[in-house]
Amino acid sequence: MTYAPEVRERLETDAKEIIGRYPKPRSALLPLLHLVQSEDGYVSDDGQEFCAEMLGLSKAEVVGVATFYTMYKRKPSGEYNVGVCINALCAVMGGDQIWSELSEHAGVGHDETTEDGKITLERLECNAACDFAPVMMVNWEFFDNQTPDSAKQLVDDLRAGKEVVPTRGPGRLCSFKEASRVLAGFPDGLAGDGPAASGPSLEGLKIAKANGWEAPAGDEGSVNDR
Amino acid sequence: MTQLTPVLTKNWDLPNAFTVDGYGEYAAAKKALSTDPDAIIQMVKDSGLRGRGGAGFPTGMKWGFIPQNDGKPHYLVVNADESEPGTCKDIPLMMANPHSLVEGVIITAYAIRANYAFIYVRGEVLHVIRRVQAAVREAYEKGYLGSDIFGSGYDLEVVVHSGAGAYICGEETALLDSLEGYRGQPRLKPPFPAVAGLYASPTVVNNVESIASVPSIVTNGADWFAGMGTEKSKGFGIFSLSGHVTRPGQYEAPLGITLRELLDLAGGIREGHELKFWTPGGSSTPIFTAEHLDVPLDFESVGAKGSMLGTRALQIFDDTTCVVRAVLRWTEFYAHESCGKCTPCREGTFWLKQVLKRLEKGQGTEDDLTTITDIADNILGRSFCALGDGATSPIHSSVKHFREEYLKHFEIGGCPFDPAASTVWGKA
Numbered sequence: 001m002t003y004a005p006e007v008r009e010r011l012e013t014d015a016k017e018i019i020g021r022y023p024k025p026r027s028a029l030l031p032l033l034h035l036v037q038s039e040d041g042y043v044s045d046d047g048q049e050f051c052a053e054m055l056g057l058s059k060a061e062v063v064g065v066a067t068f069y070t071m072y073k074r075k076p077s078g079e080y081n082v083g084v085c086i087n088a089l090c091a092v093m094g095g096d097q098i099w100s101e102l103s104e105h106a107g108v109g110h111d112e113t114t115e116d117g118k119i120t121l122e123r124l125e126c127n128a129a130c131d132f133a134p135v136m137m138v139n140w141e142f143f144d145n146q147t148p149d150s151a152k153q154l155v156d157d158l159r160a161g162k163e164v165v166p167t168r169g170p171g172r173l174c175s176f177k178e179a180s181r182v183l184a185g186f187p188d189g190l191a192g193d194g195p196a197a198s199g200p201s202l203e204g205l206k207i208a209k210a211n212g213w214e215a216p217a218g219d220e221g222s223v224n225d226r
Numbered sequence: 227m228t229q230l231t232p233v234l235t236k237n238w239d240l241p242n243a244f245t246v247d248g249y250g251e252y253a254a255a256k257k258a259l260s261t262d263p264d265a266i267i268q269m270v271k272d273s274g275l276r277g278r279g280g281a282g283f284p285t286g287m288k289w290g291f292i293p294q295n296d297g298k299p300h301y302l303v304v305n306a307d308e309s310e311p312g313t314c315k316d317i318p319l320m321m322a323n324p325h326s327l328v329e330g331v332i333i334t335a336y337a338i339r340a341n342y343a344f345i346y347v348r349g350e351v352l353h354v355i356r357r358v359q360a361a362v363r364e365a366y367e368k369g370y371l372g373s374d375i376f377g378s379g380y381d382l383e384v385v386v387h388s389g390a391g392a393y394i395c396g397e398e399t400a401l402l403d404s405l406e407g408y409r410g411q412p413r414l415k416p417p418f419p420a421v422a423g424l425y426a427s428p429t430v431v432n433n434v435e436s437i438a439s440v441p442s443i444v445t446n447g448a449d450w451f452a453g454m455g456t457e458k459s460k461g462f463g464i465f466s467l468s469g470h471v472t473r474p475g476q477y478e479a480p481l482g483i484t485l486r487e488l489l490d491l492a493g494g495i496r497e498g499h500e501l502k503f504w505t506p507g508g509s510s511t512p513i514f515t516a517e518h519l520d521v522p523l524d525f526e527s528v529g530a531k532g533s534m535l536g537t538r539a540l541q542i543f544d545d546t547t548c549v550v551r552a553v554l555r556w557t558e559f560y561a562h563e564s565c566g567k568c569t570p571c572r573e574g575t576f577w578l579k580q581v582l583k584r585l586e587k588g589q590g591t592e593d594d595l596t597t598i599t600d601i602a603d604n605i606l607g608r609s610f611c612a613l614g615d616g617a618t619s620p621i622h623s624s625v626k627h628f629r630e631e632y633l634k635h636f637e638i639g640g641c642p643f644d645p646a647a648s649t650v651w652g653k654a
Contacts, residue, residue, distance in 0.1 A: 021385050023299070023342060024425055029407035030390050034349070055407070068409040068565075069390035071349050087311045088509065088555035089469055089541045094649035125393065125559050126311040127350055130468035130541065131475050134650065140352040147651055168321070169353040179352050182359075183388040191360035194353065196243035197322040203475030204465075205238055207491050208230040215231040215462065216453060218446020 002046055003039075011039060015054045018185060025055050031184045033066055038180035042073035071183075078113045078120035080158045081176050083137040084151070087126040093133040094147065099123060101148040106155055118159045131200035132167075139179040141166035144199070169194050228483040230491070231454060231462045233442050234435065235478045238322040244357050245364065249325035252370045254441035258333040259378040266337040270440065272448035274460030279305055279396075279433025280507060280536045281612075282459075282525045285440075291420035292338045292428045301429040302335040302343040303405065303419075304437055306358070307389055307396040309348055310508035310616075311559060312539030315464040316434035318476055320347070321354045323438070324361035330437035331384060332370060333444055338430050341381050346401055349388040359386050393563035397611045398431040400565065411567045412611035435464060455481035459524030463538050469504075470496045470544035470648075482527070485540060486519040499544035503627065507536015509556040510616025512623030513549075533623070546652065548643040549628045550635060553620045554582040560617035571614030574605035578621065585632060588640040595625055595632055 003011065014035055019028040029051060036047030043066045052059045066072045073081075084099045085091075103109055106119055113120045129135045132144030136151060143154065144167040157164050164173050170193035174182070182188050208214070242248035258266055271286030292300055304327065308316040320327060327345070335343045345362070347355050362384050365371045373381040387405060394400045395410040402424050404410035423429020439461065443451045452460045459481040465488055468474045472493030479488070485504065495501050503513045506523060512533040514521070521531050528535045543552060561575035581598050584590045602618035609615070625632065634642050646652045 024406070026407035027387075027405055030404065031388065033390065034388060065407065065409055069392050071389075071391035086555070087559055088552040089312060089543075091555050092543065092547050092552060092645075092648045093469065094651065096645060097649060124350075125562065126309060126313070128308045128314045128317040128348070130312050130314045130539070131466060133468060133474075137350065140350050142351075142353065145650075166353070170356075174352075182352060182356060183349050183390075185359070185386065185388070187356060187359050187363070191244075191353075191356035195241060196248070197238040197318055200473070200475030201235075201318040201322065202239055203473050203492065204230050204477035204479075205232050205235050207477075208232045209239075211229070213229040213231070215233045215236075216450065218442075218450035 003050065007039065011035065011050060012054070014184070014186070015050075019054065021185070026057070029055060029062065029065055030069070033072055034180045034184040037073065038177050038184055041177055042076050076113075077176065078118050079175050080118060080138050081120050081122060081140070082155060082158070083122040083124035083127070085124045085127055085133070085135045089130050090126075090133045090135055095134040098134055098136070098146055098148050098151045102151045102155060105152045114159065116159060119155055138164070138166070139174055139176050141169040141173060143167055168198060228479060228487050230477060230479050232478045233462055234319055234323060234326055234438055234464065235476060238318075243322050244324055244361065246325060246368060249323065252325075252329050252332070252365075252368070254444040255329045255332040255370060256376050258444050259336055259376050259380055263337045263339060266333060266444070269448045270337070270443060273443045273451040274455070274458075275436065275439060275443065275451060276459065276525065277433055278435035278439070278463060278537070280310065280510075280534075282535060285432065285436050288420065288432070289334070289338050289430055291418070292430060293421070294339060296428065298427045299342065299425075300338055300340040301424040301427060302331060302338060302340045303401065303424060303429055303431045304331060304343070304345040304434055305396060305398060305401055305431055306345050306347040306434045307401060308434070309393040309396050310510060310537055310539060311556060312466070312468060312505055312508045312541040313537040314466045314468065314539065315476060315537065317351055317354055319434060319438060319464065320358050324358045325365070326438040326441060327358070327434055328361050328365050328370070328384065330440040332375065332382060333440050334430065334432065334437055335382050336380055340430070341383065343382060343384045344387050344405060344424075345384065346387050346389060346395070346405055349390045355386065355388055362386055392565075393559075394565040394611075394613060397613065400611065401431065402429065409565070411565045414610055456522060456524040456526070458526050459535070465523065465538045465540060467492050467540045467542060469542035470499060470547070471542045472496055482522040482524045484520050484522055488540065489519075495542065495544050499546065501542065502545045502547055503543050503549055505536075505539060505541045506533050508539040509541070509559070510534075510612070510619050511536040512619045513627065515627050544648070546643065546648040548586075548641050548645070549624050549631055550582070550586045551641065551643070551645070553624045554579070554586050556620045557582050557617065560613065564613060568609035568614065570605045570608040571617070574601050574614065575617050577601055578617065585635060586641060588635040588638060590636055592633065592636065595629065599625055
């Protein structure tokens with residue numbers, strides 16, 4: 001099958017905007033693949049064909065790129081991509097236990113989707129939030145400082161359609177397709193949600209303030225006047 | 227006692243730190259754009275700023291390598307693909323203070339005579355991407371980006387580009403291939419990006435924290451920056467403490483602070499335990515032990531003790547942690563992330579993983595220790611990029627410091643540690 005004409009037209013408009021951002025069209029391939037995921041929930045055959053046509057590439061060239069990157073799903077996946085960091089630090093801090101309990105609880109393994117189509121589980125490598133370990137990500141939003149129980153509750157809530165809010169992020173959780181559209185470079189207006197920083201991110205600053213520590217003054221007075 | 231020096235983290239506790247209102251009106255960029263670009267390069271050279279992405283190459287010198295009046299477009303590419311295990315500084319920096327990065331981009335692009343800049347952010351951090359997108363958009367709205375910025379006649383376009391999940395794209399030439407729409411695989415150097423980078427044009431690739439530090443240097447002067455830190459490792463940097471520490475988090479301090487000092491600030495190792503091993507700068511930097519608590523965390527001192535300052539990603543593990551398990555996990559990571567281009571890395575990391583799995587289960591022999599160090603020797607220095615080299619760091623350093631612990635696994639036919647004890651909720 002191919003995209004319905006109205007879908008195709010909409011995707012083409014978006015694709016042209018993406019391509020227009022770059023000095024050379026091929027640079028648009030990664031965002032275009034995110035765009036395809038925002039439509040189909042994965043990198044579909046039609047989607048790869050579409051990227052190839054938009055960029056004047058062969059489909060093989062597109063597939064070659066799509067298969068290199070782990071964020072591109074090769075098959076239809078869940079509305080919520082639930083990842084558990086199992087890199088050394090998070091694993092040691094409890095990520096391993098979270099993964100094994102969560103996987104058993106949900107009844108699916110790595111890169112598998114629950115029957116209701118809600119949850120795809122994924123073993124994640126380091127997601128750059130180590131001071132919040134153990135870390136989970138849902139549709140690439142941060143769910144910090146997890147425990148086996150909080151992880152199971154999170155998945156239960158997602159499957160039950162209850163409201164779930166990231167620990168550092170917007171006031172609502174986007175679907176995988178919505179998230180993919182932001183990655184393609186189409187903002188969703190949620191950037192202003194949530195604090196600038198919280199928890200461990202502020203530990204050093206808190207101590208500096210409590211002690212009255214500042215960086216030295218510079219040429220134009222204190223750097224802290226900024 | 228070394229004091230913390232919040233500069234990049236200074237405004238993080240403001241609720242609107244990620245907006246121009248919470249950051250400031252780009253006074254440094256305005257000042258820079260009325261200055262000769264070569265003077266900006268000289269200023270950054272004089273400041274002693276070295277790359278904050280791990281390698282520590284002098285930033286101003288890198289800029290100086292860009293050929294001028296060559297008739298080619300120049301590009302600035304910000305490496306915001308923070309993925310090195312343990313490294314978690316650029317992500318909160320872009321979440322809380324993206325305008326420091328955008329302002330740094332303007333100054334840097336102006337200095338190297340680039341009219342196009344890209345911020346390549348790893349894709350797995352949606353809210354961070356939103357914040358960077360919004361900061362760039364706000365900068366356009368304020369006239370800090372686009373054409374004739376501050377009436378200087380200088381034009382700059384900035385594109386926020388999301389990656390798609392590949393650690394290797396943190397390697398600068400792999401990042402460039404990825405940004406060109408290819409599989410992210412490293413290029414053979416030379417030519418270096420300064421000569422043939424993005425679209426085969428002269429390109430500077432800098433880490434987020436490096437670029438974000440530039441506005442403060444322009445505002446306060448090279449001497450101000452050079453007045454902090456140590457003789458050859460100048461300035462401040464964000465130190466990221468994670469793991470078995472009472473208060474993990476981000477601590478911005480002069481280079482040369484020690485882990486002992488940082489642990490004092492962070493409340494020490496979690497109660498009832500002691501430090502066993504730690505990484506000074508991510509998993510690719512050889513592990514240290516308690517004997518290294520007083521090593522100044524600067525490029526030279528850490529190097530002299532056999533490791534690397536890297537990204538100042540201080541992953542702290544206490545006495546409940548099995549070092550073999552941690553090394554296995556890192557090794558699985560490198561095997562997973564090896565791009566497959568170079569045989570020693572692709573095959574070597576694969577085999578390291580197999581042997582380590584056996585070792586951790588206590589099913590190995592002492593000969594296996596020779597095997598893994600042999601494999602590591604055959605990866606080190608034999609691949610295009612540093613991923614393979616990085617994979618050998620945990621192997622060599624753990625066998626060096628914890629040989630007995632490996633042997634213990636064979637003796638008792640399993641792991642001598644209880645993984646439950648090392649968890650956050652584990653009770654000693």
